[in-house]
Every structure is written in structure tokens, then in C-alpha cells.
Amino acid sequence: MKSSPNRLLATIFGAVYLLVGLLGFAVTGGVGFISNEGGLLLGIFMVNPLHNVAHLLIGAALVIAGLANARAAKTTNIVIGAAYLLLGIVGFFLSGPANVLALNVPDHFLHLGSAVILLGVGLGAEKSTRVESRVA
Secondary structure, eight states, X not given: XXXXXXXXXXXXXXXXXXXXXXXXXXXXXXXXXXXXXXXXXXXXXXEOHHHHHHHHXXXXXXXXXXXXXXXHHHHHHHHHHHHHHHHHHHHXXXXXXXXXXXXXXXXXXXXXXXXXXXXHHHHHSSOOXXXXXXXX
């Protein structure tokens, strides 16, 4: 099994997001599944059960891709990074009933930070370089 920056990042981020999803349930239990008023994880990040499930699904996707191969990890890092970039930006404009994930400002910045790292590694690492021989 060949190691790669994308595989390593996907596996580490995936494990962290799985842990965050599980810890989120310790904070919120299963009450108020889509309530925009959840509990505070680590005293700063707002979560609700739906948000926890999202973390578990994202974590699982990253771990599976990280354990699969470099191409799967790269693709997953880019897709999840792009989704987090969108969520980080859109999150600043969500409020009231539209905020079904119970997002708060620290969440937005964390999502943007995750996006930068996932996209940076996904788009920047393991670029294939092909040397084409040309006949003069």
C-alpha cells in the first residue's frame, strides 16, 4: 500500500470527523434532530444530531477513500473540500429555520479552514507529470 499526501490527509481528517460526530452525540444526544439550537461541542462549535450525522458520513467517506487509493483520496478531498468551501461561505448567510445544521460563526471558519486544507492537498499534491517525447 503506497502512501500519499492525499491518502494520509483523508485518513486523518476522516478519523477526526468521525470522532467529532461521535462527540457531538455526547453533547446533543438524539434530541432535536434538525433544531437550529443544538449543543456546543468543545464549548464553541454548535452541533445538533443532523450535524453529527453529517460529520459521521463525511468522516466515513474520507477514511474509506484514504484507505482505498491515492486517486480516491484525491477525488474525495477535492469534493469534500469544495463542499466545505461552499458551506463555509453560505453559512454566514443562514439563520433561523434555514440553519438546519445549527451552524455558528466558529463552524463557518472551521469549515473554511478544512476546505483550504482539503482543496490545497487535493489539488496540489500528486500531480502527474508526463514527459512526452517529441520527434524533432
